[in-house]
Amino acid sequence: MQENLVNDIVELYKEKKWKDIVEKYHDHPDRNKLLWVFPSEENLSFLRKHLQRLRCDKVLSIGCGSGLLEWIITEATGIPVSGVEIDGAWWHCKYAPPTFIPLLFTANKLERDIITLLQESHNTALLFCYFNNREAFKEYLKYFSGKVVVIIGPANGKGVHTDPRPFGGISEEWILYHSQEVRDSKDFIAIYSRNCL
Numbered sequence: 001m002q003e004n005l006v007n008d009i010v011e012l013y014k015e016k017k018w019k020d021i022v023e024k025y026h027d028h029p030d031r032n033k034l035l036w037v038f039p040s041e042e043n044l045s046f047l048r049k050h051l052q053r054l055r056c057d058k059v060l061s062i063g064c065g066s067g068l069l070e071w072i073i074t075e076a077t078g079i080p081v082s083g084v085e086i087d088g089a090w091w092h093c094k095y096a097p098p099t100f101i102p103l104l105f106t107a108n109k110l111e112r113d114i115i116t117l118l119q120e121s122h123n124t125a126l127l128f129c130y131f132n133n134r135e136a137f138k139e140y141l142k143y144f145s146g147k148v149v150v151i152i153g154p155a156n157g158k159g160v161h162t163d164p165r166p167f168g169g170i171s172e173e174w175i176l177y178h179s180q181e182v183r184d185s186k187d188f189i190a191i192y193s194r195n196c197l
């Protein structure tokens, strides 16, 4: 069943049918194999509208996993999304999921090219979807020069732990600009902007 899900999504990806992917698989029991949150078309319009308002012309997704969400956002919004993952044997093993965008790899300690990318990310939104590593999150933010951070994850009450959470607060430097629930899943997309005052 799990293999079918992966194969079916890969086929739809090849045909660029992202709408079919989000509609058919958002509540599939094995969906986490490829992606934790399947946004609706409404969610993707919400993202496009607010990223454009905040003048973001790129997104850099940290801990992007297979990159399926990143590919869907790129296709649906026209805003290019690249993704960073932890380098490791996992991505080269036969059980690893397929990848839908080219991944940028880093070691646990951020590498120089990723630090430079973060420092030069002025019109970029930094995205974390179901990220679960507070220390690494702080490290990415330390170098990030952009003004927008998007956190997608479970609200309190969903019974799933991530860190950061969408409404857990980042630091006083970041203000919640807007948020939207992903369907009625108790997962939320929270957009933060840098407090420039």
Ligand SMILES: C[S@@+](CC[C@H](N)C(=O)[O-])C[C@H]1O[C@@H](n2cnc3c(N)ncnc32)[C@H](O)[C@@H]1O
Pocket (backbone or CB within 6 Å): 034, 035, 036, 037, 062, 063, 064, 065, 066, 069, 084, 085, 086, 106, 108, 128, 129, 130, 131, 132, 133, 136
């Ligand atoms: C729960 S998964 C979420 C994957 C994907 N964003 C999704 O929503 O399906 C968390 C991901 O973060 C990655 N990760 C953990 N620490 C990281 C770090 N320091 N830098 C980049 N990625 C990291 C893990 O390898 C894993 O793929």
